[in-house]
Amino acid sequence: MRVALFATCLVDxxxxxxxxxxxxxxxxxxxxVVVPRDQACCGQMHVNTGYRREAVPIIANHVxxxxxxxxxxxxxGSCVASIHHQQADVARRAGEHRLADDATELAGRTYELxxxxxxxxxxxxxxxxxxxxxxxxxxxxxLRLLRVGDRPLxxxxxxxxxxxxxxxxxxxxxxxxxxxxxxxxxxxxxMLTDKMANVLGTHAEVCTAGDASCLMHIGGGLSRLxxxxxxxxxxxxxxxxxxxxTPDQQTKPAVTA
Amino acid sequence: xxxxxxxxxxxxxxxxxxxxLRGDESFPAAARSALRDGxxxxxxxxxxxxxRDKRARVVDELPDWAELREAGRALKAATMARLDDHLEELxxxxxxRGGTVHWARDANEANEIVTRxxxxxxxxxxxxxxxxxxxEIGLNEALEAVGLDVFETDLAELIVQLGxxxxxxILVPAIHKNRAEIREIFARTIPGVDPxxxxxxxxxxxxxxxxxxxxxxxxxxxxSGANFGIADTGTLAVVESEGNGRMCLTLPETLITVMGIEKxxxxxxxxxxxxxxxxxxxxxxxxxxxxxxxxxxxxxDGPQEFHLVLLDNGRTAVLADEVxxxxxxxxxxxxxxxxxxxxxxxxxxxxxxxxxxxIGAILSPQLTGVEDNASLPYASSLCGxxxxxxxxxxxxxxxxxxxxxxxxxxxxRVTPEAAAFRALSTAMSRPWLWHLTQRASRLGRLIARGxxxxxxALPPPISGWTRSRDLPTPPTSTFxxxxxxxxxx
Numbered sequence: 001m002r003v004a005l006f007a008t009c010l011v012d013x014x015x016x017x018x019x020x021x022x023x024x025x026x027x028x029x030x031x032x033v034v035v036p037r038d039q040a041c042c043g044q045m046h047v048n049t050g051y052r053r054e055a056v057p058i059i060a061n062h063v064x065x066x067x068x069x070x071x072x073x074x075x076x077g078s079c080v081a082s083i084h085h086q087q088a089d090v091a092r093r094a095g096e097h098r099l100a101d102d103a104t105e106l107a108g109r110t111y112e113l114x115x116x117x118x119x120x121x122x123x124x125x126x127x128x129x130x131x132x133x134x135x136x137x138x139x140x141x142x143l144r145l146l147r148v149g150d151r152p153l154x155x156x157x158x159x160x161x162x163x164x165x166x167x168x169x170x171x172x173x174x175x176x177x178x179x180x181x182x183x184x185x186x187x188x189x190x191m192l193t194d195k196m197a198n199v200l201g202t203h204a205e206v207c208t209a210g211d212a213s214c215l216m217h218i219g220g221g222l223s224r225l226x227x228x229x230x231x232x233x234x235x236x237x238x239x240x241x242x243x244x245x246t247p248d249q250q251t252k253p254a255v256t257a
Numbered sequence: 258x259x260x261x262x263x264x265x266x267x268x269x270x271x272x273x274x275x276x277x278l279r280g281d282e283s284f285p286a287a288a289r290s291a292l293r294d295g296x297x298x299x300x301x302x303x304x305x306x307x308x309r310d311k312r313a314r315v316v317d318e319l320p321d322w323a324e325l326r327e328a329g330r331a332l333k334a335a336t337m338a339r340l341d342d343h344l345e346e347l348x349x350x351x352x353x354r355g356g357t358v359h360w361a362r363d364a365n366e367a368n369e370i371v372t373r374x375x376x377x378x379x380x381x382x383x384x385x386x387x388x389x390x391x392x393e394i395g396l397n398e399a400l401e402a403v404g405l406d407v408f409e410t411d412l413a414e415l416i417v418q419l420g421x422x423x424x425x426x427i428l429v430p431a432i433h434k435n436r437a438e439i440r441e442i443f444a445r446t447i448p449g450v451d452p453x454x455x456x457x458x459x460x461x462x463x464x465x466x467x468x469x470x471x472x473x474x475x476x477x478x479x480x481s482g483a484n485f486g487i488a489d490t491g492t493l494a495v496v497e498s499e500g501n502g503r504m505c506l507t508l509p510e511t512l513i514t515v516m517g518i519e520k521x522x523x524x525x526x527x528x529x530x531x532x533x534x535x536x537x538x539x540x541x542x543x544x545x546x547x548x549x550x551x552x553x554x555x556x557x558d559g560p561q562e563f564h565l566v567l568l569d570n571g572r573t574a575v576l577a578d579e580v581x582x583x584x585x586x587x588x589x590x591x592x593x594x595x596x597x598x599x600x601x602x603x604x605x606x607x608x609x610x611x612x613x614x615x616i617g618a619i620l621s622p623q624l625t626g627v628e629d630n631a632s633l634p635y636a637s638s639l640c641g642x643x644x645x646x647x648x649x650x651x652x653x654x655x656x657x658x659x660x661x662x663x664x665x666x667x668x669x670r671v672t673p674e675a676a677a678f679r680a681l682s683t684a685m686s687r688p689w690l691w692h693l694t695q696r697a698s699r700l701g702r703l704i705a706r707g708x709x710x711x712x713x714a715l716p717p718p719i720s721g722w723t724r725s726r727d728l729p730t731p732p733t734s735t736f737x738x739x740x741x742x743x744x745x746x
Contacts, residue, residue: 007735007736007737009685011736012695012735012736012737013695013698013731013735014729014731014732015729015732016732016734016735016736016739019736019737019740020736020739020740023740035736035737035740035741035744037688037737037741038688039688039737040684040685040686040688040691041685041691043685046678046681046682047658047662048639048658048661049661049665049674049678050634050658050661050662050663050664050665050666051662051665051675051678051679051682052658052662053662053666054678054679054681054682055682057682057683057685057686058682058685058686060686061685061686061687061688065688086658140638140639140640140641140642141641143641144640144641144642144644144645145641171642172598172640172642173598173638173640173642175598175638176638177637177638177639177640178638178639179635180635180637180638180639181721181722181726182718182719182721182722183285183635183721184284184285184288184599184635184636185285185721185722185724185725186285186288186289186292187285187288187292187599187602187603187636188638189724189725189726190292190298190602190603191598191599191602191638192725192726194602216728216729217726219727220710220722220726220727220728220729221725221726221727223710223726223727224713224725224726224727
């Protein structure tokens with residue numbers, strides 16, 4: 001299959017290794033990966049902060065950039081959820097009905113990585129090797145908007161060498177919430193503290209998830225505490241093989257520096 | 258939006274200076290203090306986890322929960338679509354059964370009506386059933402201002418009243434207090450209390466019971482709220498756990514009920530759905546211990562005078578917002594509070610309104626007008642746990658986002674934030690400019706000076722992040738850039 005990769009603005013700018021891993025994984029599975037150069041953002045940050053009018057041209061750019069793609073995959077539950085649940089509404093409210101229809105149509109072909117692997121490709125064993133103790137944080141939008149359920153866990157369980165440990169209080173938000181992390185920094189930090197306590201309680205080396213944004217939050221907190229437990233995106237774990245046991249993981253914390 | 262405002266006066270919102278819908282400070286400021294209260298965090302963490310687990314157990318055992326929830330949502334939506342008809346039918350039926358209906362535009366009118374009605378009885382004190390509507394309008398303060406004594410009879414409301422505190426939860430107003438703190442309040446404030454009072458829950462309940470029993474027996478006037486007002490029979494319903502409500506609703510000569518207009522349901526049969534949804538969602542019980550219903554007056558049995566005060570206080574304005582109006586479907590179960598990670602940490606007082614938590618964050622700003630509670634729609638990480646548990650499927654995250662936009666669009670001047678978001682929108686909709694912006698972010702590498710993370714001390718608003726979290730140093734190349742370099746276009 002020819003798969004268009006939507007890196008997402010945050011991954012592309014701050015953690016490109018996550019998009020690279022997604023491409024590597026899909027190519028290893030025998031698919032052709034294309035990366036539309038004109039992609040930027042899904043518009044979620046604008047919509048969720050109250051700038052829904054300003055989100056319309058961003059959505060229009062996204063729809064233009066991916067027009068004609070057979071399948072679109074993004075390594076983010078949150079961005080895919082915004083594409084599925086917000087884009088068309090926001091466009092329609094602005095009177096852009098054509099854009100809304102196009103966005104709806106595009107959303108039908110847009111998948112979060114774990115959903116694409118398990119539901120579209122029908123595989124749970126992607127042939128990965130990752131010899132580490134790992135705990136999984138189900139990010140809120142993957143869990144409650146996309147309903148990815150245990151798909152990421154199915155994928156992780158099939159990874160050779162990986163020891164999966166259950167995260168207590170897994171379904172509680174890490175406190176990221178986009179601009180919430182800055183506008184309500186204290187409450188966000190309180191939520192993060194409890195999430196980190198649970199992560200550290202597992203004695204995992206790695207905390208993984210399907211969203212680089214939430215991982216940047218959890219990882220940023222763990223790194224600040226010099227905790228040693230690092231955050232690694234699900235795509236990076238699934239892209240790892242015996243030949244490449246330590247891919248370039250930019251979400252690893254500062255403590256190693 | 259402009260279309261609504263053309264030629265149509267803005268509908269009145271809840272007035273300032275009365276009631277408890279507005280806080281003294283913004284949510285982030287109030288939360289900053291509350292988060293430092295370790296006892297509060299411990300009490301709330303324990304209590305919300307307990308109720309949350311109980312609710313999950315009793316909801317999971319119902320195979321038709323999803324259908325019930327959809328029925329509840331549909332009933333509320335249909336009722337709101339013809340709210341005026343149902344309210345007039347309720348008025349006709351209550352009147353036909355010997356009650357008197359009063360219409361209160363806002364908190365001031367409602368307080369005046371109730372004060373006048375109490376004064377007309379000649380009574381000097383009032384017993385109260387736990388009621389959110391009367392908390393919302395500040396009825397206790399209004400009655401006390403004319404020299405009347407007001408006694409809350411719900412155990413948790415009593416704790417709050419005796420402690421000269423404020424409620425912090427819709428269902429469990431004293432959820433922020435633990436047993437030891439309640440013992441201290443009782444020992445200090447209840448006249449003639451046993452000096453050997455311990456924090457054993459049974460002892461505490463018995464102390465409250467002894468204190469209240471005397472007041473029930475001598476009360477001549479009671480004030481209640483209502484969980485439901487049934488239009489086709491003129492029946493009011495109160496759902497409770499303790500039985501104090503039943504005492505108030507049956508012993509006094511005069512009963513005054515203050516009900517928000519959104520509490521009306523068309524038919525008696527509708528209770529079939531709501532009486533299943535409510536107790537399981539609120540206390541995590543299959544059925545609540547006491548459900549009291551009454552219609553008008555019955556000669557020789559119960560109160561001989563009954564008044565129903567129908568309260569608007571901004572509700573019609575909420576109804577006019579086609580996205581936000583779903584907030585009026587709320588049946589005050591508190592399930593959204595109990596699962597909310599923000600509520601669990603910041604506590605109910607941080608919201609500044611009697612309606613805290615996720616539902617409060619969408620209800621309070623709509624009742625007062627968004628600008629009077631502008632920080633509340635942002636008091637959420639949009640995790641969506643509230644929507645999942647809401648028994649009438651109110652899409653709280655969607656309304657939060659809608660109200661954020663209403664706030665942004667209400668600004669007359671361009672705020673620095675708006676300027677930044679507009680600039681970013683321009684960049685993110687033009688690929689060449691976006692690539693330039695991404696390259697500009699690499700200036701961060703200069704201040705990182707070879708370290709994998711940026712310095713902790715950065716100017717606002719980034720400082721909000723870096724105060725407690727490291728920010729990775731931007732990489733030398735974006736993914737799209739390097740991919741394009743390798744693969745061509």
